[in-house]
Amino acid sequence: MKASKSSSGSIVWPLIALAALLLFNLFFTPNFFKIEIIDGHLFGNVIDIIKNAAPIAILAVGLTLVIATHGIDISVGSVVAISAGVVAMLIGGDLKGEPKYPIVVAMAAAVLVSTLAGMWNGALVSRIGMQPIIATLILFVAGRGIAMVTTNAMVVWLYAKPFALLGQGYWLGLPFSIYIVAFLVLMTALVTRKTAIGLFIEAVGINPTAARFAGINAKNILFWVYAFSGFCAGISGLVVCSTVMSADGNNAGNLFELNAILAVVLGGTSLNGGKFYLMGSMVGALIIQTLTTTIYAFNVPPEISQVVMAIFVYAVSLLQSGKFREKVSLLFRSKEVEA
Amino acid sequence: MKKKSAIDPRNLPILVTLALFVVMFGAGSFAFIGFFSLQNFLNLFIDNAYLLILAVGMTFVIVSGGIDLSVGSMLALSTMIASSLLEKSHLDPILVIPIVLLAGTAFGFFMGYLIHAFDLPPFIITLAGLYLARGLCYVVSIDTIGITNGFWERAAHAQVIIFDKNFLSPSAVIALVVVLVGLFVARYTGFGRNVYAIGGSEQSAVLMGLPVGRTKVAIYALSGFCSALAGIVFTFYTLSGYALDGKGMELDTIASVVIGGTLLTGGFGSVFGSMLGVLVYGTIQVLIVFQGTLNSWWTRIAIGFLVFVFCVLQRAFDVRAARSAAHQASASATATASAPAGG
Numbered sequence A: 001m002k003a004s005k006s007s008s009g010s011i012v013w014p015l016i017a018l019a020a021l022l023l024f025n026l027f028f029t030p031n032f033f034k035i036e037i038i039d040g041h042l043f044g045n046v047i048d049i050i051k052n053a054a055p056i057a058i059l060a061v062g063l064t065l066v067i068a069t070h071g072i073d074i075s076v077g078s079v080v081a082i083s084a085g086v087v088a089m090l091i092g093g094d095l096k097g098e099p100k101y102p103i104v105v106a107m108a109a110a111v112l113v114s115t116l117a118g119m120w121n122g123a124l125v126s127r128i129g130m131q132p133i134i135a136t137l138i139l140f141v142a143g144r145g146i147a148m149v150t151t152n153a154m155v156v157w158l159y160a161k162p163f164a165l166l167g168q169g170y171w172l173g174l175p176f177s178i179y180i181v182a183f184l185v186l187m188t189a190l191v192t193r194k195t196a197i198g199l200f201i202e203a204v205g206i207n208p209t210a211a212r213f214a215g216i217n218a219k220n221i222l223f224w225v226y227a228f229s230g231f232c233a234g235i236s237g238l239v240v241c242s243t244v245m246s247a248d249g250n251n252a253g254n255l256f257e258l259n260a261i262l263a264v265v266l267g268g269t270s271l272n273g274g275k276f277y278l279m280g281s282m283v284g285a286l287i288i289q290t291l292t293t294t295i296y297a298f299n300v301p302p303e304i305s306q307v308v309m310a311i312f313v314y315a316v317s318l319l320q321s322g323k324f325r326e327k328v329s330l331l332f333r334s335k336e337v338e339a
Numbered sequence B: 001m002k003k004k005s006a007i008d009p010r011n012l013p014i015l016v017t018l019a020l021f022v023v024m025f026g027a028g029s030f031a032f033i034g035f036f037s038l039q040n041f042l043n044l045f046i047d048n049a050y051l052l053i054l055a056v057g058m059t060f061v062i063v064s065g066g067i068d069l070s071v072g073s074m075l076a077l078s079t080m081i082a083s084s085l086l087e088k089s090h091l092d093p094i095l096v097i098p099i100v101l102l103a104g105t106a107f108g109f110f111m112g113y114l115i116h117a118f119d120l121p122p123f124i125i126t127l128a129g130l131y132l133a134r135g136l137c138y139v140v141s142i143d144t145i146g147i148t149n150g151f152w153e154r155a156a157h158a159q160v161i162i163f164d165k166n167f168l169s170p171s172a173v174i175a176l177v178v179v180l181v182g183l184f185v186a187r188y189t190g191f192g193r194n195v196y197a198i199g200g201s202e203q204s205a206v207l208m209g210l211p212v213g214r215t216k217v218a219i220y221a222l223s224g225f226c227s228a229l230a231g232i233v234f235t236f237y238t239l240s241g242y243a244l245d246g247k248g249m250e251l252d253t254i255a256s257v258v259i260g261g262t263l264l265t266g267g268f269g270s271v272f273g274s275m276l277g278v279l280v281y282g283t284i285q286v287l288i289v290f291q292g293t294l295n296s297w298w299t300r301i302a303i304g305f306l307v308f309v310f311c312v313l314q315r316a317f318d319v320r321a322a323r324s325a326a327h328q329a330s331a332s333a334t335a336t337a338s339a340p341a342g343g
Helices: A012-028 A045-068 A076-091 A103-128 A132-150 A161-168 A176-194 A197-206 A208-213 A218-244 A256-266 A278-297 A305-320 A322-338 B009-031 B038-047 B049-063 B071-087 B093-117 B122-140 B150-157 B170-188 B190-200 B202-207 B212-238 B249-259 B271-291 B297-321 B327-337
Strands: A035-038 A041-044 B160-163 B166-168
Touching: A012 A278, A012 A305, A041 A045, A045 A076, A045 A176, A045 A197, A045 A218, A045 A256, A045 A278, A076 A103, A076 A132, A076 A218, A076 A256, A103 A132, A103 A218, A103 B297, A132 B249, A132 B297, A161 A176, A161 A218, A176 A197, A176 A218, A176 A278, A197 A208, A197 A218, A208 A218, A256 A278, A256 A305, A256 B122, A278 A305, A305 A322, A305 B093, A305 B122, B009 B271, B009 B297, B038 B049, B038 B160, B038 B166, B038 B170, B038 B271, B049 B071, B049 B170, B049 B190, B049 B212, B049 B249, B049 B271, B071 B093, B071 B122, B071 B212, B071 B249, B093 B122, B093 B212, B150 B212, B160 B170, B166 B170, B170 B190, B170 B212, B170 B271, B190 B202, B190 B212, B202 B212, B249 B271, B249 B297, B271 B297
Parallel strands: none
Antiparallel strands: A035 A041, B160 B166
């Protein structure tokens, strides 16, 4: 991929896009901003958007760091399926809701397996020196197979009530998944911005050789960034599994990698690496979910929403493209000259 | 590159793929009765004709250093357009086929233009293309559209006798023609050489005065054309159009191309290798069917494993070719160094 001066590198563009979407809804979607309190819980479109954006937002946290190193992780969707499969098999489909293993143990195991998957990606990229897209392609292809083999190619339904908290539960009036995202973002921001680690990651993304000469252990940075992405995918898998209380190796996390990468790119982090914007990625995830919700609000069949999504991606990519802005500004300038 | 061994190192990945195919086919022949037959070999082409066509288009894209994630969706869109034109508009196949091919080419052209003119990453643009084509499928119809057209039914059931009672389907013949044309274009035309040059180093290609922009747009248009053709061939199997056809096929295609020895960094690879990659892919599927007890999902695990083995092998060659210490730098640097040409 070529280096290009594509992203403007600020959170302004994604925020404008989100604001435009919300403004559109303010005028055209009735009751879009209405929030009700039922049983002490907050309900409404806006709350739903934040809640439904959680799985993608969690993935985007890990992916932001991966993309900052000029890498990519397309295996996250498959790892989500593996995580959901592992936790579902360990809790078991007991109709009375008696878990086979304690729920906490099952969750820890699922996250551990996912982190190992991430470490596998990290080892391929940092130790063997594979191109990130190929290295993660392996798990992308094989991962869904592994997930299906884990669940014996069946959809496992769960009845263990406490597990539902992650994806469906409420705490202090807000959906629990919001707290998971907030905690993860906060911790990641603290670790990357209050220590030198964030700088190291960006240095590796700009030039790994130079970073190594500067005394940064580029290999280890790469390894742990991918491991962290696997960890995030594991958490995301738990939330996904808990939301629908089932694990479907074939469909869980389907197209998640694409949405999550999109969230990161919309958020202003360039695929060329070197800089990352965690909050931008979160705004990106919100944009994607707001767009989806908006499309639903207009009773467009959910399948067709993909068309709108694609057009949106083209529009945002064009706005971020330096060449496009140049051409547009040239267009205006030549008109001025004519006038 | 040093030429110590008799074998041109550039051909090594293809030879490895060929050996792998022979070993797997041989192992199947020893393990299962009825596996070793000419027809079983021909079936690999019959069953994977659409994948073969997609892989040819994808080879050009990947050799140029790009990627096309939209091929699976475009295949589905082509099945939808073809079936709805045939069944709902009652158009003649003579019109339907060119329309579908034109639609696919135009779609590829559009993406190629965005990528070239605005310097956008192929990954994102074709990813959006994946959504766009899949969404448009549902605009055409949410339900399956069955095809009852006589020409289509004949194409589905016709047999082209090769030897004795062994036959190929028309789809397989189309796929083989596409492979031959692909081989010719890659090796003996200016366009083919430009593709390799761009993949080797786009900057050098620009400095050499090659028509980089035009070639890049043409590459994606070609991939779009192949996807559309693969879609038509796919309807010969299913005799229907369905919006969920070809889900995940973009990655099967990329995996086949990688197994065929093409470097995802660009500049190196061959159409012939991609064909071998598809054959390996098909053989794994047949082996798992013959084995009987493993569920079909093991195919994916096996493919993943093979992609792994091949990438490690390629890395081993790379590292020997250019002993560079830094990892990502060497990944792109070796691609440039070993770029000049490929089979």
